[in-house]
Amino acid sequence: MQIIINNRVFTDNSNEANKDTTFVVSKQNKRFVEDAKNNGCLDFVEAKDLKNHLDMSSIKVVGITGTNGKTTTAAAIYSTLLDLGYKVALQGTRGFFINDERVEDYSLTTPVQLGNFAHIQKAIQNDCDFFVMEVSSHAIEQKRIEGLEFELKIHTNITRDHLDYHKTVEEYINVKNSFFADETKKLINKDDPVVVFNAKNALSYSLDNPSTYNVSAYSFKNGMHVMLSHLGKMHSFSSLMMGIFNVYNLTAAIGAVHMLTSKDLDEVCEALEGFAGVSGRMETISDKPLVIVDFAHTPDGMKEVLQSFNEKDIICVFGAGGDRDKDKRPLMGQVAATYSKHIIVTSDNPRFEDPDLIIEDILKGIKNHQSVKVDVNRKTAIKTAIEMADENSVVLILGKGDEASQTIYDKKFPFSDKEEVLKHI
Numbered sequence: 001m002q003i004i005i006n007n008r009v010f011t012d013n014s015n016e017a018n019k020d021t022t023f024v025v026s027k028q029n030k031r032f033v034e035d036a037k038n039n040g041c042l043d044f045v046e047a048k049d050l051k052n053h054l055d056m057s058s059i060k061v062v063g064i065t066g067t068n069g070k071t072t073t074a075a076a077i078y079s080t081l082l083d084l085g086y087k088v089a090l091q092g093t094r095g096f097f098i099n100d101e102r103v104e105d106y107s108l109t110t111p112v113q114l115g116n117f118a119h120i121q122k123a124i125q126n127d128c129d130f131f132v133m134e135v136s137s138h139a140i141e142q143k144r145i146e147g148l149e150f151e152l153k154i155h156t157n158i159t160r161d162h163l164d165y166h167k168t169v170e171e172y173i174n175v176k177n178s179f180f181a182d183e184t185k186k187l188i189n190k191d192d193p194v195v196v197f198n199a200k201n202a203l204s205y206s207l208d209n210p211s212t213y214n215v216s217a218y219s220f221k222n223g224m225h226v227m228l229s230h231l232g233k234m235h236s237f238s239s240l241m242m243g244i245f246n247v248y249n250l251t252a253a254i255g256a257v258h259m260l261t262s263k264d265l266d267e268v269c270e271a272l273e274g275f276a277g278v279s280g281r282m283e284t285i286s287d288k289p290l291v292i293v294d295f296a297h298t299p300d301g302m303k304e305v306l307q308s309f310n311e312k313d314i315i316c317v318f319g320a321g322g323d324r325d326k327d328k329r330p331l332m333g334q335v336a337a338t339y340s341k342h343i344i345v346t347s348d349n350p351r352f353e354d355p356d357l358i359i360e361d362i363l364k365g366i367k368n369h370q371s372v373k374v375d376v377n378r379k380t381a382i383k384t385a386i387e388m389a390d391e392n393s394v395v396l397i398l399g400k401g402d403e404a405s406q407t408i409y410d411k412k413f414p415f416s417d418k419e420e421v422l423k424h425i
Ligand SMILES: CC(=O)N[C@H]1[C@@H](OP(=O)(O)OP(=O)(O)OC[C@H]2O[C@@H](n3ccc(=O)[nH]c3=O)[C@H](O)[C@@H]2O)O[C@H](CO)[C@@H](O)[C@@H]1O[C@H](C)C(=O)N[C@@H](C)C(=O)N[C@H](CCC(=O)O)C(=O)O
Pocket: 001, 012, 013, 014, 015, 028, 029, 032, 035, 093, 107, 108, 109, 110, 111, 112, 136, 137, 138, 139
């Protein structure tokens, strides 16, 4: 890609490099430096030094990493900062937003170096005070975030995902933890048993262990009501959002905004209450029957969601993405079987894999197949689930959230879980 900073053209692609451009050298493209030279390029800059070309002193960059909850926590921080009157940009899985407007649609969760700098430049041009970004494990490993100076780093949790890419759980954990090794200000989830961080400038939040932003009590009735203890004083907030995992996400957001703005904590709690959640994350599509669409696509994410409905008969519709971590599939089957009354295993984004074989991988984790249906067609799987529902049940449609398409091979076919649900109620 290319960006222009102060009339100078920067590219990370040797095919776009020539005598008039600067080639930005990174871990991912250093093997193409000779090609760039052969194309006439004379000017080279290391990706980590891009910061010397863009004055970022007016904007604070906030990074969020973790296996689950990045998008939700980032959106909660964004919403709260906007509510408090700041100008804010948000970059993540759902796209790029500036001051409540979507500027770009779905892309990578964390763009490459030039992508980050292009967005930060746009945020600065729009007078943003903050740039809130999700940081994926791929981005950390590939150094897509090099050259960025973070005002605050936030950790949600580290469970498992992407073992197709990182190979072992240990390597995945190490990559995530490496984000917290320096002395940048950070906010850590103290209930995560595997997080390792540099204690310098670290504050924390938690439900179970002692921490700076400590949830001392919570209840769920028409959403959540949370008591938060901070430096010996009690504060409270309410939200229509559901699930203990969202108590974590919202507490992280409150702690983060408090650290970033030094506003009164009660004022921050009040501003957060305006946040209604992210589309496709625990989104109630229908009350009768109760149908919820959620983006859970890891064993832990599914467990968190399913556990939130233990008083209901769960009808769980889910699949698993192709060309992604294969080992998570039976674990997802096992989690679904533990908490659901009925399971319909279907297709997610098969990409270049055979969806029937993905389903077989999921079924390997389910011992008792009596209450399990298989339907590779996600549309009819959703229809069947809704037909099965009664007043005691909740239909949980997991894995795709608000994705607008289903990826088969490299083609994207329009598909929305929400729209499929609405066709049948
Ligand atoms: C597996 C993976 O992460 N691949 C990423 C990786 O691809 P790659 O190394 O094969 O790319 P490449 O085509 O060889 O290009 C590398 C660099 O060389 C340059 N190049 C290339 C060819 C050439 O002739 N000359 C040249 O200079 C390119 O401009 C580029 O800068 O580097 C590319 C750009 O540097 C990324 O776009 C690409 O992401 C692909 C598209 C992808 O799907 N990534 C997913 C898995 C991902 O990153 N997901 C995470 C989040 C997952 C989550 O939600 O947790 C994300 O952050 O989105």
